[in-house]
Amino acid sequence: MNFSDAEIVIVGAGIAGYAAAIAAAKENKKVLLVEKSDAIGGNATNSNAGTVCGAYYRTFSETPRLAGYHFSTDFINKLLPFSDNKKAINYHNGLFIIPYEWSFLQENLEQELLENGVLVMKSTEVIRVKRNKKQITNLFIKTNNQIIEISPQIIIDCSGNGIIAQLAGLEMISSANYQSASQIFRVQQVMSDNEFSLNMSLKKAMLSLIHSSGLPKSFLSLSVVPGSLKKNQADFKITLPEIITDDKEVNFKLNIKAKTYVEEIFPSLTNMVGSLKTATIATIFPQLGIRILQRSMGKYVLTETDILSCKKFSNGIAVGTWPIEEWNNDGKLTMEYFAPDAGYMIPSDCLLSYELENLFFAGKNISASTKAIASARVMGTCLQTGYAAGKLASCSSLESRENMITLLNRELVSNE
Numbered sequence: 001m002n003f004s005d006a007e008i009v010i011v012g013a014g015i016a017g018y019a020a021a022i023a024a025a026k027e028n029k030k031v032l033l034v035e036k037s038d039a040i041g042g043n044a045t046n047s048n049a050g051t052v053c054g055a056y057y058r059t060f061s062e063t064p065r066l067a068g069y070h071f072s073t074d075f076i077n078k079l080l081p082f083s084d085n086k087k088a089i090n091y092h093n094g095l096f097i098i099p100y101e102w103s104f105l106q107e108n109l110e111q112e113l114l115e116n117g118v119l120v121m122k123s124t125e126v127i128r129v130k131r132n133k134k135q136i137t138n139l140f141i142k143t144n145n146q147i148i149e150i151s152p153q154i155i156i157d158c159s160g161n162g163i164i165a166q167l168a169g170l171e172m173i174s175s176a177n178y179q180s181a182s183q184i185f186r187v188q189q190v191m192s193d194n195e196f197s198l199n200m201s202l203k204k205a206m207l208s209l210i211h212s213s214g215l216p217k218s219f220l221s222l223s224v225v226p227g228s229l230k231k232n233q234a235d236f237k238i239t240l241p242e243i244i245t246d247d248k249e250v251n252f253k254l255n256i257k258a259k260t261y262v263e264e265i266f267p268s269l270t271n272m273v274g275s276l277k278t279a280t281i282a283t284i285f286p287q288l289g290i291r292i293l294q295r296s297m298g299k300y301v302l303t304e305t306d307i308l309s310c311k312k313f314s315n316g317i318a319v320g321t322w323p324i325e326e327w328n329n330d331g332k333l334t335m336e337y338f339a340p341d342a343g344y345m346i347p348s349d350c351l352l353s354y355e356l357e358n359l360f361f362a363g364k365n366i367s368a369s370t371k372a373i374a375s376a377r378v379m380g381t382c383l384q385t386g387y388a389a390g391k392l393a394s395c396s397s398l399e400s401r402e403n404m405i406t407l408l409n410r411e412l413v414s415n416e
């Protein structure tokens with residue numbers, strides 16, 4: 001397939017873009033997936049989020065129950081045998097998560113895209129769009145220093161920040177600022193096999209450094225990504241004190257500053273934490289982990305109330321099971337829970353542009369309030385919204401789309 005033949009273009013190859021591409025390809029569509037960076041996976045691999053959240057219902061029973069489609073369950077079942085524990089780990093307060101190795105995930109996403117005939121263009125960025133009253137008519141993509149114009153029938157925006165709606169001048173869902181960002185880095189020669197005691201030592205060292213050297217309070221958040229301590233290496237996550245806004249230039253500079261922060265504090269850690277005495281930094285993951293940015297406005301905006309009341313919609317096309325999770329600028333984490341063994345539904349209208357007929361959304365770019373996306377942004381949920389967007393975008397008429405919504409909803413309800 002040539003890129004100009006694409007019927008559906010998916011913007012952003014994060015976990016949502018991957019799911020959307022596979023779903024559309026399985027409906028025999030010609031799919032082009034464009035990704036601005038040089039790698040597949042978005043936050044999941046380039047920031048190394050490190051664990052899949054939101055794949056299971058929160059529960060206090062021994063065995064957690066998977067939520068969502070067969071597609072998302074299959075994804076998890078493929079991942080599990082390769083995670084160290086071979087099963088989900090009980091992280092906190094009935095929440096189950098699956099640690100994964102970023103390189104394994106990246107290879108598998110890429111392989112599956114290839115096997116399903118999806119054309120993937122990396123280092124390729126959508127920079128401009130042309131539209132009429134009802135549709136996006138053309139996309140301008142920059143690749144190899146060339147600008148190419150294409151005119152797909154459908155666009156699924158999985159960019160994580162509603163880039164297509166922004167470029168089309170549509171109304172966005174935004175806030176003056178968002179929850180804080182974190183930088184993840186891998187450390188080797190860690191002389192500990194106990195995550196809890198390593199976390200305690202990190203806290204103690206950071207507390208002392210914050211008092212003695214005036215480091216920002218948010219650095220007290222420094223901790224091991226759950227399940228990542230193995231074979232004398234671990235992934236560490238640190239929250240930055242900076243305010244996150246939609247300003248692209250500021251965020252670009254912050255991505256660089258985050259690496260400097262890590263390089264500056266690490267020598268003190270090796271002096272203060274016994275098990276890090278000979279430790280070195282193996283990798284500072286390339287993409288700063290910005291959790292939330294602006295989103296596209298859909299036909300419905302998912303709210304905090306929908307989430308906390310576990311609202312069901314007859315056009316529900318994804319099940320959210322993760323609480324509202326927010327990190328503030330002091331590195332403090334707040335979780336707002338809903339009932340255990342329950343989930344809320346995301347209606348299909350959160351995936352459809354309020355104005356343009358051929359524009360769909362998925363992942364952390366769905367139409368949701370800033371509070372609501374703090375729950376729906378986790379990978380278990382992004383997989384489902386991505387899958388649903390791919391399916392809906394493949395329908396040739398409004399009637400077949402309605403039928404598809406019914407089918408998707410039935411599958412979710414029968415798996416509840």
Ligand SMILES: Cc1cc2nc3c(=O)[nH]c(=O)nc-3n(C[C@H](O)[C@H](O)[C@H](O)COP(=O)(O)OP(=O)(O)OC[C@H]3O[C@@H](n4cnc5c(N)ncnc54)[C@H](O)[C@@H]3O)c2cc1C
Nearest residue numbers: 012014015016036042043049053126159160289363364379
């Ligand atoms: C620090 C941190 C820790 C996290 N921890 C967890 C966790 O433990 N478990 C969990 O489940 N979730 C976690 N998350 C959330 C989760 O990783 C993300 O919300 C999820 O992966 C988002 O997927 P996505 O596909 O919607 O977007 P993204 O992963 O952001 O992917 C969007 C992609 O679009 C590309 N793009 C953007 N603009 C353009 C353009 N103009 N043209 C082409 N491509 C473009 C980007 O380069 C990117 O690759 C974490 C997030 C952060 C930041």
